[in-house]
Every structure is written in C-alpha cells, then in structure tokens.
Amino acid sequence: MSEIQVEAGIKEVFSKYKGETKELIPILQATQETFGYLPEEAMKGIAQFIGVPESHVYGVATFYEQFYFTRRGKHEIKVCYGTACHVKGATRVVETFERELGICHGETTEDYEYSLERVACVGACALAPVVVVGKKVYGNVAPGKVKGILEKE
Ligand code: FES
Known part of the structure; x- marks a missing residue:
C-alpha cells in the first residue's frame, strides 16, 4: 500500500473524529476497517492526531488481538x-x-x-x-x- 493511499485513507478516518485520546480504540478499529490492517504511517498519524506518543498507540494496539500490523488476505x-x-x-x-x-x-x-x-x-x-x-x-x-x-x- 502506497504512502499516498494511506494518507488519503487516514484523512477520511480522522474526519469522523475529534482527535481526543479516548477515541483511540474506535480510531484504530476504523483504520483497520479501511486498510485491513494498521499501516505504520497510519500509526504515526494517529499518535499526532490524538496527541500521544507513538509508543502509546502501539502499546494499546498490541494489547488487543483484533489488530494486525501487516496486510492480511481478502x-x-x-x-x-x-x-x-x-x-x-x-x-x-x-x-x-x-x-x-x-x-x-x-x-x-x-x-x-x-x-x-x-x-x-x-x-x-x-x-x-x-x-x-x-x-x-x-x-x-x-x-x-x-x-x-x-x-x-
Ligand atoms: S476447540 Fe472449541 S471450537 Fe475448536
């Protein structure tokens, strides 16, 4: 998946949220729904959007089995x-x-x-x-x- 595709997709996801810390899980879910997984570039964007360190976003995402970090099959x-x-x-x-x-x-x-x-x-x-x-x-x-x-x- 190209960086441009990720950028466009993530903008679309963010347009539905306010950028509050408590929105992290719904944002991760919406991101995964858009891409089928959580691309690295999207994780960076999410951290900036809700104003937390990237490590926090990864920490939360790795805690839940529902999230994937590599592209999955159809x-x-x-x-x-x-x-x-x-x-x-x-x-x-x-x-x-x-x-x-x-x-x-x-x-x-x-x-x-x-x-x-x-x-x-x-x-x-x-x-x-x-x-x-x-x-x-x-x-x-x-x-x-x-x-x-x-x-x-
Ligand atoms: S062991 Fe329970 S469904 Fe497979």
Missing part, C-alpha cells in the same frame, strides 16, 4: 487450535491448508487473497475440527475438505 482462514479441535486432527487440517496455499500459518499469500492462522477455541467444539473463514463456520473439517473450502471462498 479471505482470513482461521483454523481452531483449541483442545477439542486439536484432538480431532486440527494439525492435519492446518498442514493441508499450508500445502494448498503454499504458506505457513501466520502468513498471507503473495496475491493477498488468503491469510492462514491458528486460533484459540472459537466456541463450537461440538463441530470439531472447526475452520472459520470470515463469518462462515465450517465444522467437522477433515483434511479432504480443505480444497472444497478454498474453492467456495
């Missing part, structure tokens, strides 16, 4: 790695996604189509192993179902 694949899913074969599911996408978990494909992550229990243990893509939940995911999921997404 489709975020989350493979549950909680106990129930792990016992039912989540490792093989992750490995199959890794093979199909040519990336490791925690990475994004070069074309920014897919990101792959292992996450803690998503609360659907009865359906283990579970994969979440965006708002869609796939249950009982055997490695053989991975290709089908990618084709649907």
